[in-house]
Amino acid sequence: MSIRLLILASSAWLASGSAAIAQEDEETEIIDLIEVVGEAGYKATAANSATGLSIPLDQLPINLQVITADVVADFQLLSQRDALQFHAAADDKRIRGFNSGEFFRNGFIHLSDTPGYSIERIEIIRGPSAVLNGPVTPGGAVNIISKKPQIDESFGEFGTYWGFSGDDRDNRGLNVDFNLGSIGVEGDHGPLGAFRFVGGIQEDTGFGTPANNESHSVLPMLELRPTEDTVINLEYYQYRINTDRTDRPMAIELTLPGPTAGEEVPLALAYDIDPRSSWFGPDTDIDESVNDYSISIAHQFNDSVLGQIVYNRHNRDFVFGPGNRPRVDIFYRLVPDALAPPDSTNPDDYLLRRLTENLSLENNIDQATVSLAWLPDWGNGDHQLVGGVHVYDQKALLDIKRPRPAGDLGTFYFDWFDPATVSSDNLSFNQAGEDIVWSRVFMRNETVELNNVFLNYHGTFMDERLSVLLGLTQSSIEIARGDPRVQPLVMTTIADNDELLPQAGAVFRITDTFAIYGNYSESQLPDVNDPDFSTAPPVRIGEQFEAGFKFVLFDGRLDASIGYFTIEEDLQGETTRTAEADGFEIDASFAPTDNWAIILSYANADTKVKASSVPDRVGDPLVDEIPNKAAIWSVYNFDEGAASGLSIGGGLVWTDERVRPTAGAAQAIKKLNGQVLRYDAETRLDLFAKYDWDNWEVSLNLRNLTEDVNLSNNVPRVPLQGGVRADGSPYVFSGDMEVMLGVRYRY
Numbered sequence: 062m063s064i065r066l067l068i069l070a071s072s073a074w075l076a077s078g079s080a081a082i083a084q085e086d087e088e089t090e091i092i093d094l095i096e097v098v099g100e101a102g103y104k105a106t107a108a109n110s111a112t113g114l115s116i117p118l119d120q121l122p123i124n125l126q127v128i129t130a131d132v133v134a135d136f137q138l139l140s141q142r143d144a145l146q147f148h149a150a151a152d153d154k155r156i157r158g159f160n161s162g163e164f165f166r167n168g169f170i171h172l173s174d175t176p177g178y179s180i181e182r183i184e185i186i187r188g189p190s191a192v193l194n195g196p197v198t199p200g201g202a203v204n205i206i207s208k209k210p211q212i213d214e215s216f217g218e219f220g221t222y223w224g225f226s227g228d229d230r231d232n233r234g235l236n237v238d239f240n241l242g243s244i245g246v247e248g249d250h251g252p253l254g255a256f257r258f259v260g261g262i263q264e265d266t267g268f269g270t271p272a273n274n275e276s277h278s279v280l281p282m283l284e285l286r287p288t289e290d291t292v293i294n295l296e297y298y299q300y301r302i303n304t305d306r307t308d309r310p311m312a313i314e315l316t317l318p319g320p321t322a323g324e325e326v327p328l329a330l331a332y333d334i335d336p337r338s339s340w341f342g343p344d345t346d347i348d349e350s351v352n353d354y355s356i357s358i359a360h361q362f363n364d365s366v367l368g369q370i371v372y373n374r375h376n377r378d379f380v381f382g383p384g385n386r387p388r389v390d391i392f393y394r395l396v397p398d399a400l401a402p403p404d405s406t407n408p409d410d411y412l413l414r415r416l417t418e419n420l421s422l423e424n425n426i427d428q429a430t431v432s433l434a435w436l437p438d439w440g441n442g443d444h445q446l447v448g449g450v451h452v453y454d455q456k457a458l459l460d461i462k463r464p465r466p467a468g469d470l471g472t473f474y475f476d477w478f479d480p481a482t483v484s485s486d487n488l489s490f491n492q493a494g495e496d497i498v499w500s501r502v503f504m505r506n507e508t509v510e511l512n513n514v515f516l517n518y519h520g521t522f523m524d525e526r527l528s529v530l531l532g533l534t535q536s537s538i539e540i541a542r543g544d545p546r547v548q549p550l551v552m553t554t555i556a557d558n559d560e561l562l563p564q565a566g567a568v569f570r571i572t573d574t575f576a577i578y579g580n581y582s583e584s585q586l587p588d589v590n591d592p593d594f595s596t597a598p599p600v601r602i603g604e605q606f607e608a609g610f611k612f613v614l615f616d617g618r619l620d621a622s623i624g625y626f627t628i629e630e631d632l633q634g635e636t637t638r639t640a641e642a643d644g645f646e647i648d649a650s651f652a653p654t655d656n657w658a659i660i661l662s663y664a665n666a667d668t669k670v671k672a673s674s675v676p677d678r679v680g681d682p683l684v685d686e687i688p689n690k691a692a693i694w695s696v697y698n699f700d701e702g703a704a705s706g707l708s709i710g711g712g713l714v715w716t717d718e719r720v721r722p723t724a725g726a727a728q729a730i731k732k733l734n735g736q737v738l739r740y741d742a743e744t745r746l747d748l749f750a751k752y753d754w755d756n757w758e759v760s761l762n763l764r765n766l767t768e769d770v771n772l773s774n775n776v777p778r779v780p781l782q783g784g785v786r787a788d789g790s791p792y793v794f795s796g797d798m799e800v801m802l803g804v805r806y807r808y
Contacts, residue, residue, distance in 0.1 A: 103132055103650070103658040103696060119611060120521065120528035122566030122578040124624050126150045126648055126662065128183040135696060135710060135749055137222060137762045137801050139177045139234070139263060141205050146745065146770075147712055149662035149692045150185040150646070151203060152719075155685040157187055157628060158642040158666035159200030162586065166205045166353075169373040169428045170453065173300055173351045175205045176278050178220065178236035179259045182206045187646070188582055188605045188626065197584045199603025199630045200642075200685075207298075210255035210284040214242040217808050224265075224762075224801035232801075236261030250289035257282045276302035290361040298353035348380045367434045369449075374427055381420040419499065423458045442521040453511035458545075461503040506543045508552060509587045511536070525570075532564035536585050538600055556634055558600045560585045568611070578624075579608040588632065599634030609646075621649035639672040640683055659695045681730045681737065682720050689717035711748040716770075718742050745770040756808055762801040 245253025432449030566580030609624030696710035
């Protein structure tokens with residue numbers, strides 16, 4: 062049976078969850094399409110995202126890369142953000158110079174993080190694949206595939222880790238994973254179902270980005286097989302995290318006028334104070350809670366037709382505590398002293414004003430896909446059609462409150478302070494000691510509806526030398542907004558757009574080891590990335606062309622691809638922008654021996670704003686551009702002699718000088734004297750060793766040996782925004798090397 066990947070519509074949730082029901086004869090069992098195979102160690106030869114069809118990877122004209130579960134486990138990657146630093150295809154949400162918006166989880170938009178212990182694989186789909194059927198940006202999408210029940214297998218794992226670094230910072234965690242492969246009364250087709258539970262807790266003190274994070278998640282899953290032809294999956298996912306950012310080094314995000322006209326000087330540098338000192342106070346935190354409910358039903362009607370229904374309910378509550386907001390420039394203003402000259406450049410002539418706020422953001426998203434797959438018997442080739450409907454319905458509520466001194470109906474409460482005199486002390490909220498009351502100053506409802514009707518086709522011709530992929534999606538977006546304080550039941554439509562989105566691609570095998578491919582695709586989605594809703598979210602329209610080569614050498618030990626892409630994106634709304642990006646990518650997996658695996662990746666992206674409603678941005682690169690990124694990671698497994706059971710490996714990642722953004726949700730390029738400011742290039746080196754004996758595994762990880770990259774476990778490398786050194790170079794911190802010890806017990 063050939064290695065195959067399922068992606069029926071965007072319902073990878075079911076695809077990745079039902080491996081055990083696959084049958085050996087794929088000619089007679091379409092339900093076999095939900096089998097997930099093709100993953101061995103660090104190399105993945107199958108995936109669960111991108112096309113809505115069951116296609117061997119060598120027939121896929123889309124650049125799709127996978128970070129496997131082995132990589133996540135070996136490198137002790139504690140979240141998907143941490144893992145995405147290890148591949149050139151993406152960096153956090155940056156893909157091909159664009160922000161990918163939000164992560165997918167099992168094929169559906171997911172507004173939060175996913176702990177590493179619950180990740181089965183991470184799939185990076187590059188380009189605006191119209192046939193993904195959900196909201197996809199022109200750069201691509203990241204789909205996190207979580208662990209799923211396994212029928213006919215019973216196993217378990219208990220794991221713990223402890224890590225430490227400089228500045229008395231450490232982290233620790235505990236996780237559990239157990240699977241009951243047979244529940245209920247067995248029938249002729251096997252067990253009635255399987256149950257799996259994955260959960261854990263994590264605590265860390267934010268390497269590189271000072272923050273105290275405490276999180277936990279639980280993931281109970283149930284798979285049922287009432288008949289041989291029917292599969293039902295039920296899942297509940299809960300995730301909670303509290304981030305205490307009392308010691309976040311916000312001082313460096315503020316700048317003062319420098320001694321030279323047009324020059325900016327970091328606040329910390331100007332006052333010669335510790336940049337890690339707190340400018341927030343003791344009650345600075347973020348509380349986030351996520352609840353996901355999913356149900357999936359697949360049924361095989363006959364030898365050539367399979368139907369599927371998938372529904373996901375995603376609830377997320379986000380509360381920014383007093384004094385902590387993403388838009389730092391709202392909270393702090395440099396105010397000249399009353400007696401200071403109006404144009405003074407002396408830092409001593411300035412005071413800081415801090416406005417304390419409390420913000421809450423609620424998101425409720427319903428997503429569903431109904432699809433029908435047909436495998437007709439046409440000629441000698443394989444032919445597959447998938448059609449259906451995908452629905453995305455998001456409701457968001459933003460609520461902002463500000464404090465006032467009790468009995469005062471005038472201005473809101475501010476903290477006034479002189480950094481030169483309080484630099485070593487945490488600022489306390491309401492230093493004057495007045496009683497305060499909270500007053501609501503802003504409230505907004507927003508709804509986003511996206512409806513896609515799609516039809517996808519894949520076929521092979523010429524003895525499978527030619528593989529053709531065609532897709533067509535009718536996509537409609539409607540965005541409405543209201544103020545519940547004024548008219549609770551009235552919503553005003555602020556965006557309404559319909560697009561017919563095509564995709565066409567082909568792979569042609571010139572020889573058994575060499576192929577060429579090309580792909581054209583379009584996309585549209587609402588831009589819902591601004592948590593402040595400062596402007597109406599624009600509709601993002603993207604199109605892309607990609608072409609390249611795929612080849613296999615050395616008896617299959619080297620599998621590689623080289624591709625070139627060009628993308629154009631239009632933002633249509635209250636703010637408008639046209640941007641373009643072009644570049645190329647190289648990806649390869651190499652197995653010099655049966656025990657040795659090497660994964661290499663390189664990505665180049667050159668972006669430019671061609672037109673904008675903000676004229677000063679024309680000609681700038683995009684905020685999320687990373688001109689060049691390269692990565693190599695490897696593992697060697699000893700299976701003979703005294704070293705049997707030992708594995709050693711490492712990863713080296715180089716990130717080029719990416720652009721430096723301004724503060725705030727609606728970020729722009731940071732400039733000085735008209736010149737675009739960039740972060741320094743970064744190099745990260747990680748090494749690990751692990752040893753397996755009987756059911757035990759012990760591991761040692763050395764992360765960031767170069768001490769050149771900011772590290773954080775749950776929110777890795779958040780770019781510190783704002784200030785620059787006196788010479789105009791970015792002012793950033795480098796994280797210390799991290800040592801992590803881990804122990805696992807498996808049965």
